[in-house]
Amino acid sequence: MKLELRGITKRFPGVVANDRIDLVIEPGKVHGLLGENGAGKSTLMNILYGLYGADEGQILIDDQPVELRDPGDAIAAGIGMVHQHFMLVPVFTVAENILLGAEPLDRFRRFDRNEARRLVTELIERYDLPLDPDALVEDLPVGLQQRVEILKALYRDAKLLILDEPTAVLTPQQADGLFASIRGFTEQGRSVVFISHKLREHRAIADSVSILRRGKNVGTLDPRTTDEQEMANLMVGRPVSLVIDRPQPTVGEVVLDVRGLTVTDPTGVRVVDGLDLQVRRGEILAIAGVEGNGQTPLVRALTGLQGITSGSVSVEGRDVTELTRKEILRGGVGHIPEDRGAEGLVADFTVAENLVLNLWDAVPFAKGRSIQFAEVQAHAERVVEAYDVRTPGTTTPAGSLSGGNQQKLVVAREIDREIDLLVASQPTRGVDVGSIEYIHEQLVVKRDAGTAVLIVSSELDEVLALGDRVAVMFRGKLVGPFPSPVSKEAVGLMMAGVDPAEALQRGDT
Amino acid sequence: MSEHEPEAPRDDGVERPPPGPLKSSVEQERAAAEIAAAAEREAETKTLDLGAGLSDRLIVAITGTSLRVTVLALVLAFAIGGVFLALSEEAVREALGYFTSRPSDTFVLAWEQIRASYAALVGGALGSPRALTETLVLAGPLILTGLAVAVPLRAGLLNIGGEGQVIAGGLVGGWVGFSVTGLPLVLHLPLALLCGMLAGAAVGWVPGVLKARTGAHEVISTIMLNNIFVAITFWVLTTTAFQVPGRADPISQSILPSARLPRYIEGLRGDIGILLALLIAAGIFWLMERSTRGFELNAVGSNASAARAAGMDPSNSTIFALTTAGALAGVAGCLIILGIDGRISPGFSSGIGFDGITVALLGRGGIGGSVAAGLLLGGLKAGGRSMQGATQTSLDLVVVIQALIIIFIAAPKLVQAIFRVKVTDDRTTQISKGWGA
Numbered sequence: 014m015k016l017e018l019r020g021i022t023k024r025f026p027g028v029v030a031n032d033r034i035d036l037v038i039e040p041g042k043v044h045g046l047l048g049e050n051g052a053g054k055s056t057l058m059n060i061l062y063g064l065y066g067a068d069e070g071q072i073l074i075d076d077q078p079v080e081l082r083d084p085g086d087a088i089a090a091g092i093g094m095v096h097q098h099f100m101l102v103p104v105f106t107v108a109e110n111i112l113l114g115a116e117p118l119d120r121f122r123r124f125d126r127n128e129a130r131r132l133v134t135e136l137i138e139r140y141d142l143p144l145d146p147d148a149l150v151e152d153l154p155v156g157l158q159q160r161v162e163i164l165k166a167l168y169r170d171a172k173l174l175i176l177d178e179p180t181a182v183l184t185p186q187q188a189d190g191l192f193a194s195i196r197g198f199t200e201q202g203r204s205v206v207f208i209s210h211k212l213r214e215h216r217a218i219a220d221s222v223s224i225l226r227r228g229k230n231v232g233t234l235d236p237r238t239t240d241e242q243e244m245a246n247l248m249v250g251r252p253v254s255l256v257i258d259r260p261q262p263t264v265g266e267v268v269l270d271v272r273g274l275t276v277t278d279p280t281g282v283r284v285v286d287g288l289d290l291q292v293r294r295g296e297i298l299a300i301a302g303v304e305g306n307g308q309t310p311l312v313r314a315l316t317g318l319q320g321i322t323s324g325s326v327s328v329e330g331r332d333v334t335e336l337t338r339k340e341i342l343r344g345g346v347g348h349i350p351e352d353r354g355a356e357g358l359v360a361d362f363t364v365a366e367n368l369v370l371n372l373w374d375a376v377p378f379a380k381g382r383s384i385q386f387a388e389v390q391a392h393a394e395r396v397v398e399a400y401d402v403r404t405p406g407t408t409t410p411a412g413s414l415s416g417g418n419q420q421k422l423v424v425a426r427e428i429d430r431e432i433d434l435l436v437a438s439q440p441t442r443g444v445d446v447g448s449i450e451y452i453h454e455q456l457v458v459k460r461d462a463g464t465a466v467l468i469v470s471s472e473l474d475e476v477l478a479l480g481d482r483v484a485v486m487f488r489g490k491l492v493g494p495f496p497s498p499v500s501k502e503a504v505g506l507m508m509a510g511v512d513p514a515e516a517l518q519r520g521d522t
Numbered sequence: 523m524s525e526h527e528p529e530a531p532r533d534d535g536v537e538r539p540p541p542g543p544l545k546s547s548v549e550q551e552r553a554a555a556e557i558a559a560a561a562e563r564e565a566e567t568k569t570l571d572l573g574a575g576l577s578d579r580l581i582v583a584i585t586g587t588s589l590r591v592t593v594l595a596l597v598l599a600f601a602i603g604g605v606f607l608a609l610s611e612e613a614v615r616e617a618l619g620y621f622t623s624r625p626s627d628t629f630v631l632a633w634e635q636i637r638a639s640y641a642a643l644v645g646g647a648l649g650s651p652r653a654l655t656e657t658l659v660l661a662g663p664l665i666l667t668g669l670a671v672a673v674p675l676r677a678g679l680l681n682i683g684g685e686g687q688v689i690a691g692g693l694v695g696g697w698v699g700f701s702v703t704g705l706p707l708v709l710h711l712p713l714a715l716l717c718g719m720l721a722g723a724a725v726g727w728v729p730g731v732l733k734a735r736t737g738a739h740e741v742i743s744t745i746m747l748n749n750i751f752v753a754i755t756f757w758v759l760t761t762t763a764f765q766v767p768g769r770a771d772p773i774s775q776s777i778l779p780s781a782r783l784p785r786y787i788e789g790l791r792g793d794i795g796i797l798l799a800l801l802i803a804a805g806i807f808w809l810m811e812r813s814t815r816g817f818e819l820n821a822v823g824s825n826a827s828a829a830r831a832a833g834m835d836p837s838n839s840t841i842f843a844l845t846t847a848g849a850l851a852g853v854a855g856c857l858i859i860l861g862i863d864g865r866i867s868p869g870f871s872s873g874i875g876f877d878g879i880t881v882a883l884l885g886r887g888g889i890g891g892s893v894a895a896g897l898l899l900g901g902l903k904a905g906g907r908s909m910q911g912a913t914q915t916s917l918d919l920v921v922v923i924q925a926l927i928i929i930f931i932a933a934p935k936l937v938q939a940i941f942r943v944k945v946t947d948d949r950t951t952q953i954s955k956g957w958g959a
Binding site for chain 2 (some may be wrong): 119318337338339342343348350355356357358359360361364366370371373374379382384386403404405
């Protein structure tokens with residue numbers, strides 16, 4: 014199927030999200046879409062999937078103009094979409110999820126389980142995407158849930174598949190598997206729109222890449238003949254540094270000392286399993302790992318958001334396992350939570366209020382029981398300036414800032430006070446390249462000021478770029494740490510559970 | 523761990539990358555665009571997540587309503603109330619019978635009825651010293667029960683239990699008011715008020731603890747507590763501790779003069795209850811808008827996980843907010859018993875705890891807004907009585923208008939559609955469309 018977008022324009026109050034975008038997606042090709050957050054990628058795809066109407070412009074399928082008023086129209090036209098956040102019913106089986114909305118019925122108009130299983134098994138075999146049709150979706154790892162989403166689109170015979178940030182939840186090896194599947198689709202003549210902000214992936218899979226910047230298509234190019242620096246510059250609109258300038262660390266005494274830490278989830282599973290780690294003053298320990306291998310409970314246990322089952326955690330020689338979250342934070346620990354929307358910010362609160370969220374009742378922001386608004390205000394003005402948080406004002410609700418600036422706000426709040434230990438969880442998730450660069454610089458600055466820094470990230474590039482030592486978390490245990498540099502391949506293999514000795518060896522060759 | 527002054531986010535002497543001057547003109551343009559986009563989003567109204575529950579929706583309905591919608595809802599409610607007023611008049615209905623031959627009769631009569639009724643309503647609320655004192659004396663408890671809804675609302679809780687808390691406050695405050703003897707006014711009245719407040723607070727504390735410790739939804743537990751306290755009123759009023767000796771009817775002894783709220787004009791019901799309510803409202807304003815505790819409550823109400831991650835204690839906030847609400851409603855109960863009524867009778871609360879929801883809704887969850895809305899509703903109640911006297915319109919019409927106000931405020935889209943004001947982009951519902959819709 015050939016798809017053409019002509020002059021697509023979409024305006025939201027005050028913003029032009031898509032500005033006369035032209036795009037041609039050839040049959041049997043993978044077309045990459047690259048752009049920072051807010052560049053208009055999602056809006057464009059939502060228009061294509063019938064979720065928004067375009068204000069101007071035309072969509073043509075096989076040179077015929079079409080109107081896509083809702084996702085039903087899009088599906089009928091052969092467009093399938095795999096959203097970044099999966100749209101699955103967790104308590105339904107794989108087969109039920111795939112067939113939802115188009116269920117086979119038996120004579121009594123009841124859901125026909127046997128027929129459903131047969132249809133799904135056939136589908137799985139045809140596309141060689143192994144899955145158990147009877148497994149409950151909530152029990153599947155995210156990589157397989159994504160497979161369910163893809164099968165859902167294929168069952169509806171999608172000739173054009175839109176994949177929105179599909180690799181965000183995968184290991185490099187799983188991503189390779191996904192790329193193999195994508196090549197399978199294109200061989201059958203299907204087209205794929207591949208959305209990602211990772212340059213490397215576009216080079217690996219896309220036949221052509223369109224770069225969006227502030228709602229405009231600033232260029233369509235061949236990723237195999239264009240180097241990454243050039244793509245990055247086009248995407249951001251100015252030269253960016255892809256490599257972090259990171260001087261050698263001056264390492265001091267141990268700040269964070271974790272011994273035999275075990276955390277169990279409510280069902281009794283040991284999600285963190287007898288883990289040891291030390292982080293010293295002036296160094297960054299970066300932990301890689303596919304999400305769901307215990308990183309989240311580890312960080313929550315270290316920072317007092319979750320109780321531990323056994324083991325010890327001490328910061329500067331003081332046992333913190335019995336302390337409250339507040340005592341830990343006030344005692345010199347900074348924490349950048351993995352999900353700024355859920356835990357980092359109060360979206361309704363102003364920028365100024367969010368900047369004192371963790372010090373709301375401390376001098377000088379409070380005197381007795383009264384908030385000192387003048388102090389809060391002055392503090393906000395200084396921090397916004399110092400950390401380049403782009404906001405109309407300090408009284409703007411934090412929720413209206415862009416993702417990158419919200420994250421800068423959280424980072425600024427956590428590092429703009431004297432701390433011994435900084436725990437940063439996914440510090441640049443969903444953040445544009447410009448802000449990533451800035452946040453990385455700030456983390457290194459904090460390290461050089463003598464803070465012990467622990468970074469947990471599922472972005473392999475980030476781990477390798479920032480870590481003075483690198484470790485991998487796999488099934489609740491820590492593999493490593495290894496002194497930097499470690500090859501990306503080796504870390505990728507360890508993330509997939511390969512024995513470290515073998516991984517290091519294979520990664521080198 | 524080294525003992526830092528935790529409070530001081532100070533300059534630690536670290537060199538930061540130059541903040542101010544931006545890197546290039548492209549960068550400047552970009553920064554300007556980001557700022558403009560943020561400013562736009564700021565202007566958008568509050569939206570809901572898909573998973574939001576019923577009480578979340580109500581909370582947003584209350585706190586997310588714009589002032590314009592509130593005013594338009596009032597206008598609409600009075601307009602539709604006017605239609606009911608006209609139809610309630612016999613002469614108008616007769617004129618309707620020959621509407622086709624002489625339509626002007628219907629309109630003239632209807633207009634006259636509406637004008638006279640609303641004139642009586644306004645006159646009864648504001649037209650004379652008596653009217654004014656009536657409005658104020660009725661507004662006092664309404665302001666307090668409104669705050670008893672607004673305060674928990676800010677902490678993300680919906681307090682439906684105002685009624686039970688009012689009753690508890692009234693019963694205990696009243697009992698202290700007639701059974702404790704020999705104290706002067708300056709001791710007796712504050713003592714009665716304090717006991718009533720504590721009783722209300724205790725009734726608010728229960729659902730707070732249940733929610734914080736066991737997760738029991740406060741809407742359910744507060745409704746059930748209302749039922750319990752309505753039943754308790756009937757029972758205690760038949761006990762010798764409350765009844766007038768030698769009488770069998772369920773009415774308590776009279777409150778001693780030393781525990782009555784002093785009246786400021788001889789012969790009128792206006793008492794210092796309204797001053798007390800305004801003073802308390804000022805205190806609550808400080809609490810919610812200026813204090814560290816209020817900061818915490820607001821943070822927990824907006825995003826409990828983020829509040830917890832910042833070191834706050836959401837459980838504690840829940841208990842505090844509902845206990846405070848109970849205390850406010852308890853005082854409201856005292857204002858009725860120690861002020862207006864002078865003795866306890868069954869049903870003395872007369873739904874004032876529920877009226878608090880209207881007040882908070884009308885006041886959009888704000889403290890000042892609740893005071894204004896309490897005064898408005900007090901005026902409606904006072905005016906409604908004189909309207910009934912002047913034009914034989916049923917007092918229930920005031921209840922109808924109140925209900926209409928709530929409906930229109932809870933359905934902002936309806937109001938927007940009727941007045942053709944701009945409807946905001948409905949993006950959240952769009953996303954809910956999934957496969958093969």
